[in-house]
Amino acid sequence: MNVDLRATMRTFATGVTVVTTYVDRPEGRRHDAVTVNSLSSVSLEPPLVAIGLRHASPFLADVLESRVFAVSILDVGAADLAGAFAARRDQRAAALSSLSATPGAATGALVIDSPGWLECVYHQQVAFGDHTLVVGEVVAAGVQERRPPLIFLHGSYHALAQRAVPLLPEAIC
Ligand SMILES: Cc1cc2nc3c(=O)[nH]c(=O)nc-3n(C[C@H](O)[C@H](O)[C@H](O)COP(=O)(O)O)c2cc1C
Numbered sequence: 001m002n003v004d005l006r007a008t009m010r011t012f013a014t015g016v017t018v019v020t021t022y023v024d025r026p027e028g029r030r031h032d033a034v035t036v037n038s039l040s041s042v043s044l045e046p047p048l049v050a051i052g053l054r055h056a057s058p059f060l061a062d063v064l065e066s067r068v069f070a071v072s073i074l075d076v077g078a079a080d081l082a083g084a085f086a087a088r089r090d091q092r093a094a095a096l097s098s099l100s101a102t103p104g105a106a107t108g109a110l111v112i113d114s115p116g117w118l119e120c121v122y123h124q125q126v127a128f129g130d131h132t133l134v135v136g137e138v139v140a141a142g143v144q145e146r147r148p149p150l151i152f153l154h155g156s157y158h159a160l161a162q163r164a165v166p167l168l169p170e171a172i173c
Helices: 006-010 056-067 076-084 088-096
Strands: 019-027 028-036 040-043 048-054 066-075 102-103 111-112 116-128 130-143 150-154 156-158
Touching: 019 076, 019 111, 019 116, 028 048, 028 056, 028 076, 028 088, 040 111, 048 056, 048 066, 048 116, 056 066, 056 130, 066 111, 066 156, 076 088
Parallel strands: none
Antiparallel strands: 019 028, 019 066, 040 048, 048 130, 066 116, 102 111, 116 130, 150 156
8 A cells, every 4th residue: 555654643743762882893982862752651660661763774783883872952042953863873973072971870871961861771673674673671860950851853953932830620641
């Protein structure tokens, strides 16, 4: 069946994250970071999250080698960062050198100063179609009071038009 998945998924508003990992080489540790919006929370006990990456992604190869990654959830001021880490690896390297980030205590993967972050250890991978779903066990996590989240919708970055107000009197989960 000929379906236009992209056209429909463009109407699905998501947050935006930067996922980091690294590989150790004789010349030292090489960090990398990519922009990802396929983050999904897949289990609470144990705590597991999944990210979808292209099979051919060099970043995926690094994650499968290091077996660790960190996820930083971006705030509304970080659209430039999201753009920089959606570029090719050689271009990402320049953005990495000026990034405000510190190695996570649990994994060593870079954690960006952001509203929420997770440090993950490889749990499982499943190949589907042209992407690989990497499931990580969350071994450390944190939140901090920050600006509102960055939103990705209709192929571009957005800010919430007003402070997020719950539409129902009680939280759903
Ligand atoms: C908002 C946004 C979200 C993205 N989410 C993903 C994603 O979930 N998975 C993915 O493989 N690429 C995603 N990308 C594209 C990657 O960031 C980009 O292709 C990057 O270059 C991948 O790195 P690599 O292919 O060099 O390893 C996204 C890009 C943008 C702008």
